[in-house]
Amino acid sequence: MDPKKRSSDKATQEMLERMYEAGIENAWDRLEQQEPQCGFGRLGICCRNCAMGPCRIDPFEEGPQAGVCGATADTIAARNLVRMVAGGAAAHSDHGRDIAHTFKLVVENESSDYMIKDERKLKEVAARYGIETKDRQIKEIARDLSEAVMTEFGKQEGTLISASAYPPPARQKVWKEFGVTPRSIDREIVEIMHRTHIGVGSDYKNLVKQGLRACLSDGWGGSLIATELSDILFGSPQPIRFGANLGVLEAKQVNIVVHGHEPTLSDIIVAV
Numbered sequence: 001m002d003p004k005k006r007s008s009d010k011a012t013q014e015m016l017e018r019m020y021e022a023g024i025e026n027a028w029d030r031l032e033q034q035e036p037q038c039g040f041g042r043l044g045i046c047c048r049n050c051a052m053g054p055c056r057i058d059p060f061e062e063g064p065q066a067g068v069c070g071a072t073a074d075t076i077a078a079r080n081l082v083r084m085v086a087g088g089a090a091a092h093s094d095h096g097r098d099i100a101h102t103f104k105l106v107v108e109n110e111s112s113d114y115m116i117k118d119e120r121k122l123k124e125v126a127a128r129y130g131i132e133t134k135d136r137q138i139k140e141i142a143r144d145l146s147e148a149v150m151t152e153f154g155k156q157e158g159t160l161i162s163a164s165a166y167p168p169p170a171r172q173k174v175w176k177e178f179g180v181t182p183r184s185i186d187r188e189i190v191e192i193m194h195r196t197h198i199g200v201g202s203d204y205k206n207l208v209k210q211g212l213r214a215c216l217s218d219g220w221g222g223s224l225i226a227t228e229l230s231d232i233l234f235g236s237p238q239p240i241r242f243g244a245n246l247g248v249l250e251a252k253q254v255n256i257v258v259h260g261h262e263p264t265l266s267d268i269i270v271a272v
């Protein structure tokens with residue numbers, strides 16, 4: 001095991017050596033155990049989206065060129081790709097939903113341990129959502145914003161407010177031309193699962209287009225909501241100088257590692 005082949009980070013190399021000596025398995029070990037990885041899987045031409053499968057396409061054109069339902073390699077690869085998009089967008093945007101729920105609790109519950117730390121950011125975001133901020137109490141503005149962002153996840157009509165409130169008009173025009181303006185966060189993910197099922201979408205270009213729309217609903221919807229509400233609840237980030245990587249661990253003290261990407265819990269642990 002050569003740690004330098006696995007990571008260029010010196011602290012990680014040191015940790016990999018220690019793990020090797022201690023017989024502790026890691027992702028690199030498991031990757032080696034998987035070699036050679038499944039060729040059909042790597043090409044995305046194996047499908048098990050329905051009970052008639054699994055089906056696979058012969059990439060050398062000597063065997064089957066369509067699944068039982070008639071899906072070609074293009075269709076199967078596009079279905080697999082956009083289902084991965086659905087999974088990623090769901091994971092990413094649900095992080096935003098969790099923060100939106102925390103924000104709602106702050107608005108509804110005076111004794112919540114969470115609080116609105118950045119009022120300027122609250123007003124700025126509220127204004128983007130068309131919420132009146134002048135001469136209004138912070139709590140009132142926050143309540144309206146909470147309702148607006150919650151609606152973005154499951155709305156049945158129209159398009160995402162944030163998809164027109166943030167991106168430049170030229171970008172919005174491109175989305176409109178291609179028919180990929182995101183409508184709501186959950187809807188685009190559900191539509192992927194629908195269209196990629198047997199007997200539904202088979203045009204690979206159309207499937208990939210829906211994947212793009214779900215990406216946009218995540219990036220300009222759930223993910224953006226997570227960022228904006230995190231700033232409001234935990235304070236907008238400022239550049240600071242700090243240590244990084246596994247080298248921050250101290251041998252002679254108890255180390256508590258909090259995961260900052262999902263700050264709802266870690267922020268309150270640090271505060272306590």
Ligand code: SF4
Pocket residue numbers: 047048049050051052053054055067068069070071076197198199
């Ligand atoms: S959806 Fe089509 S290609 Fe996929 S498993 Fe079912 S029959 Fe096979």
